[in-house]
Amino acid sequence: MKKADIIIVGGGVMGSSTAYSLRKIGFEGTIVVFEKDPIYEFSSTPRSAGGIRQLFTTAINVKLSRYSLQKYQSFSKDMSIDGEPAKIDFQQRGYLFLAKKEMVPAIECQRKLQNELGVPSQFLSPAELHSIIPELEVSDLAGGLYCSEDGYLDAYSVMQAYKKNAQKLGVDYISKEVDTFLTENHRITGVRLLDGEEFNAPIVINCAGAWGALLSDKIGLSLPVVPLKRQIFQFHPSVPLEKPLPLTIDPTGVYFRHEGDRIITGYSEDVKPGIDFSWKRSYFEELWPVLAHRVPNFEEAKLESGWAGLYDFNTEDQNAIIGEHPTMKGYYLSLGFSGHGMQQAPGVGLGLAELIYKGKYETLDLTPLRVERFAENDLVLEHAIV
Secondary structure, three states, rough: EEEEEEEEEEEOOOHOOOHHHHHHOOOOEEEEEEEEOOOOOOOOOOOOOEEEEOOOOOOOHHHHHHHHHHHOOOOHHHHHHHOOOOOOOOOOEEEEEEEEEHHHHHHHHHHHHHHHHHOOEEEEOOOHHHHHHHOOOOOOOOEEEEEEEEEEEEEEEEHHHHHHHHOOOOOOOOOOEEEEEEEEEOOOEEEEOOOOOOOOOOEEEEEOOOHHHHHHHOOOOOOOEEEEEEEEEEEEEEEOOOOOOOEEOOOOEEEEEEEEEEEEOOOOOOOOOOOOOOOOOOOHHHHHHHHHHHHHHHEEEEEEEEEEEEEEOOOOOOOOOOEEOOOOEEEEEEEEOOOOOOHHHHHHHHHHHHHHOOOOOOOOOOOHHEEEEEEEOOOOOOOOOO
């Protein structure tokens, strides 16, 4: 049996951020990352919309995303290798939640919390919205919650930068699939691969995203996380917009932003849980009326491409599950992000690394996201889910 000090299952942005952070804070033991998809064809990270925002409704998410955003601002320089910057195409064009009249009281409460925690969000009137998106249809809007610091980036490049830096610091990546975890007397002891090979380790971190809960089920530790398909479409408007778009969320939940000179859009449709990467051109026809109403430039649009990715969706409170499992010593989790893992990866990776190596959170207290909160009925209810 081969051995490691720490095994990480899943080499996407969360697993790679954690591996990198462990090294940066001084952990010198052996770290092995198992990633079954070496070209990341079906990984959730590169299939995401790449949004980075601080416009959340719970303090832990605001703090976590604010820290991570600040890290992304200097990411290109901080993660350079041999003088070559890590290009992640971070476009700080803002995030904008459009609101109808009945939504304003709740949004004002959100803005107040965000401002108290240092986020410069502001509520814009319909007239002020035109300074952000001149073409926007505002006749049915009361305004919008906007943060100019936020934006979007190339998620795949972020993940690769974490992976390459982790490898440079001695983290070993193995392109094999983990079949199950190994346990003994309520303690994790390692993993068994699909080919039967076993690796021993006293610490195993489950960063397997949409597949993470399935692995946990195999050792009798169920988690309230299911894989949900999310489709994204890229189209070309016949009339270009005057200004680059912030990532904009319509009151219906349909979102859109620029991707070069194209537009990408999506919506969290109601689907059955499951591993499904199919996408349907016909679904874009359901989104198009919303897009055409909100921005007249979108009335004539050419759909160019689309794809589907997976949320690791937390069915209880739509928030991450982070920390050591209370009934399995050495078994750590980083799952259930419900679509906002990319924007929280720097903070989560560091926090989990501190918890494992130093025995406590130092930079950010991620205790509210602990596994035990479900049994304790101490949920963290996040309402700003896109």
